Amino acid sequence: MKKTFYYKFIPTKAEEEIAKSSNTPFQVTRELVEIRDLHAAPVIDPMNPWQIKRVVTNADIITGKIVLSHHEVFEYIFRYWTLEMCNHVLSGNKFYAVIWDISDEKSPVRYHNKNIYLEQGPQDTYALGWMDVARKASINPNDEVGIFWQSRTETFQFKGLVWSLWISFHDDELMSVVGFADL
DSSP states (O other): OEEEEEEEOSOOHHHHHHHHHTTOOOOOEEEEEEEOOSSOOOOOOTTSOOOEEEEOOHHHHHHTEEEEOHHHHHHHTGGGSOHHHHHHHHTTOOEEOOEEEOSSTTSOEEEOSTTEEEEEOSTTOEEEEEHHHHHHTTOOTTOEEEEEEETTTTEEEEEEEEEEEEEEOTTSSOEEEEEEEOO
């Protein structure tokens, strides 16, 4: 089911009296709720399931985190999670998960440890921890990667979609990039 925030702007009489007695203003609160979908969940195309696509930056590799937008998380991840799982993340906790790197479809690699998680970030953003994937899969800046939540197995699926080749010279004056698509 689809998840959304319910904002409480108007206090009840009891909340109003409590705020008045403690001499503090009423605080607007929000709560995650499930709502019935007006539209069906997006159907994942088995030939191109990558709902979240990113061109990797140097910061993504150094921090070991990919920043995801509110829309991406709510539409492509939380929609398939239980309310309890979503609230775990929204409470400031990390949700430890499994990432399957299927860049080489003949021999997928499974990652599951303390560096693989989803957490809430600042200003309604979220971070997918992928430190081990970034290091072991030899991800470089400007590579394009695809990610989606596989609800059947309850794992993240990852694939390098477009690889870039970084050539660095000894004097560090010039770095050239040649991109090529994963065919």
